[in-house]
Amino acid sequence: PGAFLVAPSLLSADILNMEKSITLLQGTHDWLHLDIMDGHFVPNLSYGPGLAKALRSSYPSTVIDAHLMVVPPEDFIDAFAAAKPDYLTVHVEATPHLHRVLSRIRDLGCRPGVALNPATPVEWIYPVLPMVDLVLVMSVNPGFGGQSFISETLQKTVDLYRHRVAHNLSFLIQMDGGIGRETIREVVSSGCDVVVMGSSIFGTPDPAETIRELRACVKG
Numbered sequence: 001p002g003a004f005l006v007a008p009s010l011l012s013a014d015i016l017n018m019e020k021s022i023t024l025l026q027g028t029h030d031w032l033h034l035d036i037m038d039g040h041f042v043p044n045l046s047y048g049p050g051l052a053k054a055l056r057s058s059y060p061s062t063v064i065d066a067h068l069m070v071v072p073p074e075d076f077i078d079a080f081a082a083a084k085p086d087y088l089t090v091h092v093e094a095t096p097h098l099h100r101v102l103s104r105i106r107d108l109g110c111r112p113g114v115a116l117n118p119a120t121p122v123e124w125i126y127p128v129l130p131m132v133d134l135v136l137v138m139s140v141n142p143g144f145g146g147q148s149f150i151s152e153t154l155q156k157t158v159d160l161y162r163h164r165v166a167h168n169l170s171f172l173i174q175m176d177g178g179i180g181r182e183t184i185r186e187v188v189s190s191g192c193d194v195v196v197m198g199s200s201i202f203g204t205p206d207p208a209e210t211i212r213e214l215r216a217c218v219k220g
C-alpha cells in the first residue's frame, strides 16, 4: 500500500456549473467518479447517460468511472457503455446475474467493476474477481454525499489486497464514502488504490489545493 489515485465524486460538484467545478480541480485529480442513482436501489436520484456522454466528449483523455447504483443494472449498462466511461461498476446486491452483467460490460468495451455495500460480505464477490478490473468497497451506505465513514469496511479492503496477492490478480481496489483528512490515511494503508471523495473536495473553496493537502495527509 502507498501509491493511490484520487477520484473526485461529481455528486458534490456544483450541478449548474459542472464544467467550472472540474476546471477548479486544475488537473490535480486522477479520475472523475460519476454516481448514477435510480431511486430504487438507493433512495436518491442523480443523472443519466447524457451526463456521462457529455463528460466524455469534453474530457476525452480523463479516466471516468461510472458507479451504477441502479437495479437491475442489466437494463442500463448498454446505455452507459455507449457513453464510453473507462470503468463501469455495478453492485453485487443489484443483480442475481452478476457474472453475465460483468461479461456484458467487457463485451461493450468498458472495464468492469463490482461494488459492495457496507453490510455485504467480501466473500460474495470472490467468484468474479478474476473477471473484474475494479472492486469498489462502499464505506457509507450509498445514496448521498457527506455521510460518516464506516470504519468496519476497512477490513474488506485488507482482505481484498491479500486475496489479490495470493491469487495473482490485478483488479484495482477503490473506496467511496466519508473519506477526507481524518480517514484518507487509513484508507490508503489498508490497501486502497483509488480514493473517491466528494464533499471533502468540492465542499472547499479551493478544490485543487484541497487535493494537494489530502495527498500530503497520506505522506505526512
Ligand code: DX5
Pocket (backbone or CB within 6 Å): 009, 011, 012, 033, 035, 067, 140, 141, 142, 143, 144, 145, 146, 147, 176, 177, 178, 179, 196, 197, 198, 199, 200
Ligand atoms: C455515495 C456515492 C459517493 C459519494 C461520496 O452514494 O457513491 O460517491 O458521492 O461522497 P462523500 O465523499 O461526500 O462521502
Ligand code: ZN
Pocket (backbone or CB within 6 Å): 009, 033, 034, 035, 067, 176, 196
Ligand atoms: Zn460513488
